[in-house]
Amino acid sequence: MESYDVVVRFFQNGGPFMYPIAVVLVIGLAIAVERWLVLSTARARNRRAFATAMARLEQQEYRAVVEAGAKSSVPIARIVAAGISRYIGSRRREDIESAMEEGVMEALPRLEKRTQYLATLANVATLLGLLGTIIGLIAAFTAVANAEATEKASMLSSSISVAMNTTAFGLISAIPLLLLHAVLQTKTTEIVDSFEMASVKVVNTLADAGALPAKTRTSDG
Structure with a gap:
């Protein structure tokens, strides 16, 4: 109960x-x-x-993969379906990889949606804290200017202490938001990396099945 009172008093004194x-x-939360x-x-x-798409690819059920991807809202299913659809029309490795890369790019905005707002909100919280402190200090110095000489020191120190609450709360709000932004960015990156790994596995599966021509290598000299 005492800690609750401290928090309430801290909030009320901040202005x-x-x-x-x-x-x-x-x-932000x-x-x-x-x-x-x-x-x-x-x-x-x-x-x-x-996992479902790879099982169908291993059974060479290419049409089933494309149909499932067309009906699915799951990004990886649509990415694999895009690659297999291109494979059915053109068996060039580059075309298949390009189709799946396009699918990854289409899925990326949905994964990153609103995450960048957290960094912006953290900056806004910090700036609001600083602005509140500056305005509080202006009010404090104005009040001190009209006070008695014996009261100026105690009044000024008390006013500054109250004004600093705003900066403290701004930082208390900003730090968790920045940490959450970093965590979500990492989580998004991991998903995107899994898309790219899935694309490689699809191409390799087709190549292992003999459905793709061998990748040519150019020798120097």
């Missing part, structure tokens, strides 16, 4: 800028939770869809 900082923090759930779900669904 009006504590409220917009709190709003920024809540919005909501975005972080939503993105975490989306990315975690996407990772699990991609794994299942890729």
